[in-house]
Amino acid sequence: MHIRFITTGGTIDKIYFDALSQFEVGDSQIKTILTEGLVDFDYEVVPLLQKDSLEMTDEDRQQVRDYIAADDGQYYVVTHGTDTMPETAEALEGLEGKTIVLTGALTPARFKTTDAVFNIGMAVAAAQTASPGVYIAMSGQVFPAGGVRKNRAENRFESTD
Numbered sequence: 001m002h003i004r005f006i007t008t009g010g011t012i013d014k015i016y017f018d019a020l021s022q023f024e025v026g027d028s029q030i031k032t033i034l035t036e037g038l039v040d041f042d043y044e045v046v047p048l049l050q051k052d053s054l055e056m057t058d059e060d061r062q063q064v065r066d067y068i069a070a071d072d073g074q075y076y077v078v079t080h081g082t083d084t085m086p087e088t089a090e091a092l093e094g095l096e097g098k099t100i101v102l103t104g105a106l107t108p109a110r111f112k113t114t115d116a117v118f119n120i121g122m123a124v125a126a127a128q129t130a131s132p133g134v135y136i137a138m139s140g141q142v143f144p145a146g147g148v149r150k151n152r153a154e155n156r157f158e159s160t161d
Contacts, residue, residue: 002042003127004073005030008049008056008064008088010081012105012116029109030079033120041124053081053088053104061091069095074132076100077123082150082157085136089145092134101126103137106155115139 007013007028030045048067049060068076074097080088082104089102103123109116122137134145138157151158 001075001128002044002073003075003077003124004071005043005045006064006067006076006078007045007047008053008060008078008080009051010053010079010085010104011107012079012081012103012109012119013050028079029116030120033109033117037117037121039124051081053084056081056084056088058091061088064088065092065095068092068098068100074098075127077120077127078102079120080104082106082138085138086145086148086150089134089136089148093145095134097132099127099130099132100134101130101137101142102135 007030013028028045028047034043048064051060064078076098078100080102085102085104092100101123103119105114105116105119107114119138122142126135126137126142136143136148136157143157143159147160148157149160
C-alpha cells in the first residue's frame with residue numbers, strides 16, 4: 001500500500017518564535033514522525049501549502065482537490081490546520097476511488113506534549129481501512145466529512161450527529 005501525505009500547514013507544523021511571541025508555519029514534520037514511528041509502508045510527502053487554516057481560501061481547497069483528482073494514488077493523508085479542516089474535508093468529497101483522511105494537531109508536533117503523532121497514526125490506520133471517501137481523524141476518532149466540527153471551547157473534534 002502506498003500513502004501520499006499532502007501537507008498544507010496548520011498547527012502541526014508550527015514553530016514558536018519566542019522573541020516574537022507568535023507561531024509561524026514551518027517545514028512539515030511528517031517525515032520525522034513517520035521515521036521515528038518506524039513505519040514499514042510505502043509513502044511520499046507532497047508539500048502543497050504552508051498556511052494556517054484560517055488563511056485557507058476556496059482557491060486553496062480547490063488546489064488540494066485538483067491535485068488529488070489528477071493524481072493516480074488511492075490513499076491520502078492530508079495534514080491541515082484544525083480551524084477550517086471540516087470545510088476542506090467537505091470540499092474534497094466526491095472524488096471516486098480515493099480514501100482521503102485529514103488530520104492535524106491542536107499543539108505543534110515540535111512540542112514535547114502534542115497530539116500530532118497520535119493523530120498521524122490514526123489517519124494512517126483510517127486511510128488503510130476505511131472505504132473510499134473523506135474523513136477527519138482527530139481527538140481519537142474518525143469522522144466522516146460533513147459530520148464533524150471543532151469544539152473550540154473543549155479543544156476537540158466531535159460529531160455533528
